[in-house]
Amino acid sequence: MRFTSEKRLDDGVLEREFTLGEIPGTLWTPGSAAPAPLILMAHNNGLPKAEPRLVARARYTAARGYAVASIDAAGCGDRPRSAADEQARADLRRAMQAGEPVDEIFESFIGPLVEKAVPDWRTTLDALLSLPEIGGPVGYSGWTALGIRLAVAEPRIAAAGFFAGGYVPRAQREEARQVTIPLLLLLQWDDEGNPRQRALDLFDAFGTKEKTLHANLGGHTGTPWFETDDGNRFFGRHLK
Amino acid sequence: MRFTSEKRLDDGVLEREFTLGEIPGTLWTPGSAAPAPLILMAHNNGLPKAEPRLVARARYTAARGYAVASIDAAGCGDRPRSAADEQARADLRRAMQAGEPVDEIFESFIGPLVEKAVPDWRTTLDALLSLPEIGGPVGYSGWTALGIRLAVAEPRIAAAGFFAGGYVPRAQREEARQVTIPLLLLLQWDDEGNPRQRALDLFDAFGTKEKTLHANLGGHTGTPWFETDDGNRFFGRHLK
Numbered sequence: 001m002r003f004t005s006e007k008r009l010d011d012g013v014l015e016r017e018f019t020l021g022e023i024p025g026t027l028w029t030p031g032s033a034a035p036a037p038l039i040l041m042a043h044n045n046g047l048p049k050a051e052p053r054l055v056a057r058a059r060y061t062a063a064r065g066y067a068v069a070s071i072d073a074a075g076c077g078d079r080p081r082s083a084a085d086e087q088a089r090a091d092l093r094r095a096m097q098a099g100e101p102v103d104e105i106f107e108s109f110i111g112p113l114v115e116k117a118v119p120d121w122r123t124t125l126d127a128l129l130s131l132p133e134i135g136g137p138v139g140y141s142g143w144t145a146l147g148i149r150l151a152v153a154e155p156r157i158a159a160a161g162f163f164a165g166g167y168v169p170r171a172q173r174e175e176a177r178q179v180t181i182p183l184l185l186l187l188q189w190d191d192e193g194n195p196r197q198r199a200l201d202l203f204d205a206f207g208t209k210e211k212t213l214h215a216n217l218g219g220h221t222g223t224p225w226f227e228t229d230d231g232n233r234f235f236g237r238h239l240k
Numbered sequence: 241m242r243f244t245s246e247k248r249l250d251d252g253v254l255e256r257e258f259t260l261g262e263i264p265g266t267l268w269t270p271g272s273a274a275p276a277p278l279i280l281m282a283h284n285n286g287l288p289k290a291e292p293r294l295v296a297r298a299r300y301t302a303a304r305g306y307a308v309a310s311i312d313a314a315g316c317g318d319r320p321r322s323a324a325d326e327q328a329r330a331d332l333r334r335a336m337q338a339g340e341p342v343d344e345i346f347e348s349f350i351g352p353l354v355e356k357a358v359p360d361w362r363t364t365l366d367a368l369l370s371l372p373e374i375g376g377p378v379g380y381s382g383w384t385a386l387g388i389r390l391a392v393a394e395p396r397i398a399a400a401g402f403f404a405g406g407y408v409p410r411a412q413r414e415e416a417r418q419v420t421i422p423l424l425l426l427l428q429w430d431d432e433g434n435p436r437q438r439a440l441d442l443f444d445a446f447g448t449k450e451k452t453l454h455a456n457l458g459g460h461t462g463t464p465w466f467e468t469d470d471g472n473r474f475f476g477r478h479l480k
Contacts, residue, residue: 189444189453200440204429208457209457212455212456212457213455213456214452214453215443215453216452217449217452224452229473230470233466237466
């Protein structure tokens, strides 16, 4: 793990870019000296780690005592994409905007993207946990499909907050019942891109006994900011 | 309003019993001197204000800076009941335990109970707001059907937290869309006495633009304690 730049933010948070082999990442750590619990933060469907909403959430969370890390996994964010991937992403966007069924595109594109992303996240987790400023335990926040896969594959993840969940590849819908860690599922009630009933069905399917659903009125990007505080308190109950 | 007893609790909260005409009530006020915002707390289906779960929630909330009041409204709690009311309550309990349809009993018994309770709560609100230790604004917490009726009838109520919502009389289901104050609806996912889909439909029906649903795994009395904190923070955003 090689740090390539660093910036000290106003609230004492240290924001560092790193590379780990081919994986580009960002690590936010709180100003305090004690080893912090870690939250892996991933954007739905592999959107870039530099996306402003994710960065704002990561900085805010780090200022409250967590180490937060995000990467562009293989095929995600600004990593190289195949022509087929570019085409699939364009097809998906067009179909969603047109309100057409997206299941098939989703399955053939997002399914493999999740599978390919997992090794990069686990490699990153190994490297992060070797840093003295990171103590664990480990939480996960964001992209539902990746989070389900990681929660099943990765015993070091102790609690997870998922967003949306209307479209999740079949493989992850099926393994949802194997997820046994505490969960917070965040749902936008009128999310045009995430069928509500599917998200409710997914919440129902999770195998964990400790799961909470938070739903708010509004569309995909309308999550109220107080949910960031709620998420941090959820992690506070399970990671601190 | 006549205070009939008072008790200072360990955390500085003052717990006072009062009567207001025929209405018996309890008022919890925080130890601090400044006028506190007020939360009216009512148990579902008119259960007694002395019920330990309500008392625990009221004391905890008062210790966090709120004045909290609960009454036994007409026909509720330990107030005199007609033989017909006793019979209806017994029928309702028996039908719910047997898993039989309860809509008809519910409509003929709980519907009028809500209507009769409203004037007592409004009279109490008048009296409470004349006390120097209570500053307003006013929130409401608990019994969904009564809360809907009060939120529509009573402009002084600025925010409300509702519990369950699977069975709500038709009149209140219909006026749910007239509720325009910020809402937090709390739902137990496996509440045997509150059909989940009806509670979700009710959440959908509320007219307010600022509504949040919190759902947790488990049965009617299994609400995790952290929801009390979440409720207080909800009121903190709207009453303080």
